[in-house]
Amino acid sequence: MSTKVVLIPGDGIGPEVAEAAQRVIDASGADIAWTVRHAGEAALAAGEKQLLPQSTLDLIAEYGVALKGPCTTPVGTGFRSVNVLLRKTLDLYAAVRPIRTMAGVHSRYENVDLVIVRENTEGLYAGIENEITKGVTTSIKVATEGASRRIADYAFRYCRERGRKKVSVFHKANIMKLTDGLFIRCAREVHDAHYQDIAYEEVIVDAACMKMVQDPTKFDVILAENLYGDIISDLCAGLVGGLGVTPGANIGEKGAVFEAVHGSAPDIAGKGVANPLALVMSGVMMLNWLSVRRSEPRFAECATRIRRAYDRALTEGATTRDLGGKLGTMEFADARVARL
Numbered sequence: 001m002s003t004k005v006v007l008i009p010g011d012g013i014g015p016e017v018a019e020a021a022q023r024v025i026d027a028s029g030a031d032i033a034w035t036v037r038h039a040g041e042a043a044l045a046a047g048e049k050q051l052l053p054q055s056t057l058d059l060i061a062e063y064g065v066a067l068k069g070p071c072t073t074p075v076g077t078g079f080r081s082v083n084v085l086l087r088k089t090l091d092l093y094a095a096v097r098p099i100r101t102m103a104g105v106h107s108r109y110e111n112v113d114l115v116i117v118r119e120n121t122e123g124l125y126a127g128i129e130n131e132i133t134k135g136v137t138t139s140i141k142v143a144t145e146g147a148s149r150r151i152a153d154y155a156f157r158y159c160r161e162r163g164r165k166k167v168s169v170f171h172k173a174n175i176m177k178l179t180d181g182l183f184i185r186c187a188r189e190v191h192d193a194h195y196q197d198i199a200y201e202e203v204i205v206d207a208a209c210m211k212m213v214q215d216p217t218k219f220d221v222i223l224a225e226n227l228y229g230d231i232i233s234d235l236c237a238g239l240v241g242g243l244g245v246t247p248g249a250n251i252g253e254k255g256a257v258f259e260a261v262h263g264s265a266p267d268i269a270g271k272g273v274a275n276p277l278a279l280v281m282s283g284v285m286m287l288n289w290l291s292v293r294r295s296e297p298r299f300a301e302c303a304t305r306i307r308r309a310y311d312r313a314l315t316e317g318a319t320t321r322d323l324g325g326k327l328g329t330m331e332f333a334d335a336r337v338a339r340l
């Protein structure tokens, strides 16, 4: 029987990369029954009243899984991020972002293979902002013991289950003594109580950025609160070839939404040049997740087939402009399909 998955095309380059990713996943034989639901500006354009329609949330909750394109977030004014709201509403508390160098993708480093585990529900993204008086604004950073322990436990478990060796917690507890102080205290306690077989370190986030740029191979699993996790995700994307090659997953107890790290890239939207690989790779993460969650090894087999196909296509130079190639979005997808 087909497996039901919600497909959210999103805004900007979203519909283009979503169509490409869907084509590659279908060609792998994964037998997915896609249902399209909208979010973001695309939802308003489709006649919905809200940027994040209840019907979209309900279907993700029912199927337990979605593949999602980026949704536009205007800077400074207007609505809060649809992406942040969706993660919070569905309690998708762990953002998992694997970063690795790939053959055929030019980057300054070799052998980078790390994973960012980002707390997805609180921190400064809790969205509590106030204008105290004209010219004076505040943003409140939230850190709770429950969410901090939960994400720490997720990161250590992820590390152990995948045979990784070390968790590095990025923080600024020297300045934010209460919030980041609580975050690292929880991480340390979870480590000491249950995961002493895993190496553990605490690194101040600014120094950590410098160390990552000097030698990213020193890092394995990185645990970070929401804002630091967001920023270092793009930094890490830059270490391995850019936003076109960095996938992501938002995982909760009841389900998961898979989406690339990149945004809606309005500068190249509608031109057919966006790189769909990050969303294809997010689709591979989705198939591996389905394989474990639904106890169906065939999904993992499809994931491996897709991964081999895009690795081969990359080494043969079949890439989009951002990676120095000439292919358009759908040509890129077809090059993978041809190798499946």
Ligand code: ATP
Pocket: 013, 017, 070, 071, 072, 073, 234, 243, 244, 261, 262, 263, 264, 265, 266, 267, 268, 273, 274, 275, 276, 278, 322
């Ligand atoms: P957001 O704030 O929504 O996360 P962002 O500020 O990270 O977005 P992006 O929309 O991700 O910005 O785009 C940043 C730059 O990377 C842009 O120049 C964009 O064209 C490029 N870019 C992003 N994604 C891709 C992609 N899939 N293929 C090619 N270029 C991309």
